[in-house]
Amino acid sequence: MTGTGFGVQVQDLTVRYGAETALDQVSLEIAPGTITGLLGRNGTGKTTLLSVIAAFRRPTSGSVLVDGEDPWENPRVMAGVGLVREGGDWLDDRVTASLDYLEGARPRFDRDLAERLLDTFQIDPCAKRSSLSRGQRSALSASLGIAVRTELTMLDEVYLGMDAPSRYAFYDALLADYLEHPRTIVLSSHLIDEIDKMFEDVVILRDGTVLLAEGADELRSRGTTVTGPAAAATAFALGRDVVGRQELGPTLRLTVFGDPRPGDVAHARELGVELGPVDLQDLFVHLTAQPAVAGARSDRKTEAPR
Numbered sequence: 639m640t641g642t643g644f645g646v647q648v649q650d651l652t653v654r655y656g657a658e659t660a661l662d663q664v665s666l667e668i669a670p671g672t673i674t675g676l677l678g679r680n681g682t683g684k685t686t687l688l689s690v691i692a693a694f695r696r697p698t699s700g701s702v703l704v705d706g707e708d709p710w711e712n713p714r715v716m717a718g719v720g721l722v723r724e725g726g727d728w729l730d731d732r733v734t735a736s737l738d739y740l741e742g743a744r745p746r747f748d749r750d751l752a753e754r755l756l757d758t759f760q761i762d763p764c765a766k767r768s769s770l771s772r773g774q775r776s777a778l779s780a781s782l783g784i785a786v787r788t789e790l791t792m793l794d795e796v797y798l799g800m801d802a803p804s805r806y807a808f809y810d811a812l813l814a815d816y817l818e819h820p821r822t823i824v825l826s827s828h829l830i831d832e833i834d835k836m837f838e839d840v841v842i843l844r845d846g847t848v849l850l851a852e853g854a855d856e857l858r859s860r861g862t863t864v865t866g867p868a869a870a871a872t873a874f875a876l877g878r879d880v881v882g883r884q885e886l887g888p889t890l891r892l893t894v895f896g897d898p899r900p901g902d903v904a905h906a907r908e909l910g911v912e913l914g915p916v917d918l919q920d921l922f923v924h925l926t927a928q929p930a931v932a933g934a935r936s937d938r939k940t941e942a943p944r
């Protein structure tokens with residue numbers, strides 16, 4: 639699903655807050671019409687990056703292009719860019735006033751959808767945002783973030799305050815609307831296991847730099863789970879980078895990181911172990927816990943949209 643929505647090119651982007659360097663020479667690309675997971679541990683620069691892309695903040699140096707143009711004071715581009723944060727501080731206090739505002743200001747805003755989502759999350763449109771619980775404020779922000787349908791929609795950990803049923807309702811609603819109305823979506827998070835199936839591309843930030851930027855499937859293919867009798871699984875994993883271990887009675891499941899090797903399938907069959915796919919969450923924890931990873935790319939080359 640590509641070609642609809644705004645693409646983003648970030649080149650050598652540095653942002654400093656006084657002596658603190660939040661982003662250091664970051665280069666990456668977000669293809670139009672994709673869902674990208676922007677991942678990183680706390681304080682790695684995710685919000686700062688999204689704020690610069692949304693033109694809330696000027697970079698210290700480097701450049702950002704959204705749909706081919708500098709977004710700063712650019713009404714055409716900004717009309718198609720939405721950055722949604724958890725607390726809904728971008729919204730009016732009265733929910734209906736936010737709906738009225740978005741209807742006037744954002745041509746693609748779907749009020750019916752917004753009202754249906756508010757109903758799903760049991761939010762009274764006549765309520766005041768300040769009277770809602772934290773989870774309801776998150777759900778309000780997330781609902782309007784979906785319904786606004788900006789060509790580039792960035793959701794910055796918007797679902798953190800929501801309980802599990804609400805989060806799953808949000809993921810379902812976002813995916814359904816994305817399939818019907820393709821656009822570019824960036825989801826920032828450090829909680830990955832619930833949403834990793836949605837990502838087509840993944841950017842992982844670490845200490846203000848790009849640790850890795852690639853297709854989610856490509857990243858997943860760099861890890862394998864090995865399941866079988868403990869001795870056999872251990873024999874298969876010998877000399878490999880083991881990043882996860884789970885004992886299930888006499889059975890052992892190991893998660894190994896690294897590109898598959900020729901002969902792996904035959905070797906697994908000989909040993910009587912099963913090879914399977916890996917969770918992005920496991921790889922994320924491994925990659926971001928370590929000082930350096932061989933093979934991780936420090937930037938993302940320009941790619942034709944897939």
Ligand SMILES: Nc1ncnc2c1ncn2[C@@H]1O[C@H](COP(=O)(O)OP(=O)(O)OP(=O)(O)O)[C@@H](O)[C@H]1O
Nearest residue numbers: 655658659660678679680681682683684685686687
């Ligand atoms: N307004 C600010 N003034 C000074 N330092 C800041 C400011 N905003 C962010 N920082 C610092 O910049 C770095 C990156 O912060 P940022 O909020 O972008 O990270 P994040 O990845 O979004 O974190 P989290 O997952 O915790 O929300 C952190 O070290 C943070 O302390």
